[in-house]
Amino acid sequence: MKQLFLVLCCLGIATPAFSQSYTLKGKIMSASTKEAVTGAMVLLQSQRDSTKKFPAAAGASGNFQLSLPAGSYTLRTWAFNFVAHSRTVILQEDTDLGNITLADDVKQLATVQVQGEKSTIELKTDKKVFNVGKDILSKGGNATDILNNVPAVNVDIQGNVSLRDNQNVRILINGKPSMQTQNNGLAQIPAGNIEKIEVITNPSSAYEAQGSAGIINIILKKNAAQGFNASLQAGLASPRNNTANLNASYKTQHVNLFTNIGVRDQTLLLREDLVRVNKNPYSLLRQHNRADLNSNSVNLYFGTDFYLNEQNTLTASYFRTKRDNHDTNDFSYNYFNAHGTSDSSVSRQEIYREPQIFNELELNYARTFKQPGRKWTTYVQYDFWNDDENQDIRQSGGQPGPLNIITRDIESSKDIYLQSDYKTPLKAGQLEMGVRGQWRAIRSEYSAAQNGKLLDGNNNKLFYDEDIYAAYTQYSRKWKQLDAQLGLRSELSSIRISDREQTVGKHKQYINLFPTLHLQYSFRHDWSLQASYSRRINRPKFWQLNTFSGLSDQRFLQRGNPNMDPMYTNVAELALLKKTGQLTVNPGIYYQYTTNYFDAVIEPQADGTFVRTWANMGNENRYGLDMTTTYSPYGWWRLSWDINWYSYSQRGEYAGKAYSADNTTWFTTIRSGMRFPKIVNIDGSFTYRGRRQEVQVTTAEQYRANIGFSKDLFGDRMSVAFSINNIFNSNILLQEMDVPAYSLSTRSQREGVIYTGNVVYRFNRRKNQTDRLPEEK
Secondary structure, eight states: OHHHHHHHHHHHHHHHHHHOEEEEEEEEEETTTOOBOTTOEEEEEESSOTTOEEEEEOOTTSEEEEEEESEEEEEEEEOTTBOOEEEEEEESSOEEEEEEEEOBOOEEOSSOEEOSOOOSEEEOSSOEEEESTTOGGGTTSBHHHHHTTSTTEEEOTTOOEEETTBSOEEEEETTBOOGGGSTTGGGGSBGGGEEEEEEESSOOTTSOSBOTTEEEEEEEOOOOOSEEEEEEEEEEEETTEEEEEEEEEEEOSSEEEEEEEEEEEEEEEEEEEEEEEEETTEEEEEEEEEEEEEEEEEEEEEEEEEEEETTEEEEEEEEEEEEEEEEEEEEEEEEEOTTSSEEEEEEEEEEEEEEEEEEEEEEEEEEEOSSTTOEEEEEEEEEEEEEEEEEEEEEESSSSOOEEEEEEEEEEEEEEEEEEEEEEEOSSSEEEEEEEEEEEEEEEEEEEEETTEEOTTOOEEEEEEEEEEEEEEEEEEEETTEEEEEEEEEEEEEEEEEETTSSOEEEEEEEEEEEEEEEEEEETTTEEEEEEEEEEEEOOOHHHHOOOOOOSOTTEEEOOOTTOOOEEEEEEEEEEEEEETTEEEEEEEEEEEEEEEEEEEEEEOTTSOEEEEEEEEEEEEEEEEEEEEEEEEETTEEEEEEEEEEEEEEEEEETTEEEEEEEEEEEEEEEEEEEETTTEEEEEEEEEEOOEEOSSOEEOOEEEEEEEEEEEETTTTEEEEEEEESTTOOOEEEEEEEOSSEEEEEEEEEOSOEEEEEEEEEESOOTTOOOOOOOOO
């Protein structure tokens, strides 16, 4: 009896011990980039009873945590575009597995091998990533060429960037603002310097609130290898777009020196035909414009990383671009009377010269801690630039006879950015917070004279000052399969506009709160559901406020409106991410409601000319469906397809007139990439954009097709590439406007099929080894 009592006591003690749960946690990291793999799947399967499975998903920082009984388990981790990882875990106490690395997915067949390259398009839980390294179509080009190959992104003939057909998008470089994104500066960033493009349609509170369409983040290349290494790139194109670029770095245990030198010589031919009809009384104008644009630029970038110790890194860098634009613009005007016969003709020629100098100084400090996930970063950036626009315009024919107009616009800007971010794990979840300041001062001094006499109202100096102060905090936590992140950002804006002649004097100051919420639920079998909400702002850009306008075409002037106010947008999205074998799909729906909406307005003047300006008009409702799909039927062939269908309704009023627009349209891009390393690599794409109706203007459908080829030589020391862009010479913009008093129709075209050849030679580096340029945020 005593023995039985002892056995029962032992069982009573042992039972709680065997039922006790322990905590198992870890962090999923990319083996190649050392970044967290968001949304990676984790599965613990009991080795004693295979029916007992414990699933989880890595959160935004790659961390996962499970509570489960003691025992022996098989741990499996996997993620999209990565090779699955498996290991045995014996759990007898609370255990931290540390970093678990996943290798990039490698496909291998008997006769074809693709290795060391990421997928061209990666679908992640909070963004889409377009990897440039494999993009043959953009080699030898610039940032705008690459953006035109990114899903849901478009760059029009004038260089305007849109996301989901919405131009209210914020463009960052390495997670930071830069004046390189202004004044068509993206065309000066060589494609060879870009590693990837991140498209973030609904950013968290850690990002600035500017840009209702979302954020496009251009990530420049970084070096990761010890010792000296370099790459030399040269490219030729027709129409002329000749480039040369040198990337080099020297890295030791304590210091990394890096530099980039690039030159570009480019020419473009733009043609525009315009037909204007005045209905009462009837008259007609046929106008033809030809622009021969020539530019050359020199880029210089250098800096150093100081590895003070294992936890402290200091980076200092300097970037400089010198660009010279030398253009010739020809305008011809043919007037017809009420009988349809020729009445008069005028010819006008403009010689345009604009030298530009852009400078950027940057200092970064990064502090990591022994506690995983804890980090403090601070950066200060100083941009200063100037340009000198000069016009020499000569007109013959018409009234009041021969004209000679000389204009000059000297613009300069000084911009300071300061930001500090801190993140730390908590007992439950993670906390992130930061502060940011931005101080911008733009000066624009304009002068104009006609036949030697100053033109009234065209000799002035504009002063623009913009100060923005921001602070944010966000908290993220994981509950089993659910990841949640709640954030709040506050921004204080102070905008001042004035001029020397005291005709303009505006000072606007406002403070706004921008909440964000991001949810992700991870299911079994490689799929997850994401929902997000954010409030965003669009402040008018300087050129939309600037009252000065060029006088190239006095019959169609463009002028800013200093009275404009910012518009605010509430954004909600729901998206699904699913992978089945070689097929990955990412469908989503989105809704945007904008108040104080602003847009361009074309107004006729009493003298028969037109002025295009900007104005707050009213509200906009926009909703859409988009889907990105990637499919690899074979290891050597990758297909991708993205489609975006959307509709919007705009209602507003300006200057006593009601404006409205209702539009439903779509656009799509299909891409194909085939890799035959022993023969050739081939990339191709086709893009179609449907008809669009804006407040006043209707834009016709558009399409374009591109194809590219590349081949590696001498192992992987040299790569050659050849691409044909705009195969059908279809880069044409057709727009129409029809109102009771008049009608306008325009046809604009960037002429010519673009042929580009590019050669890269690597010194002491491999093909998949990247260069060193500024650190991303």
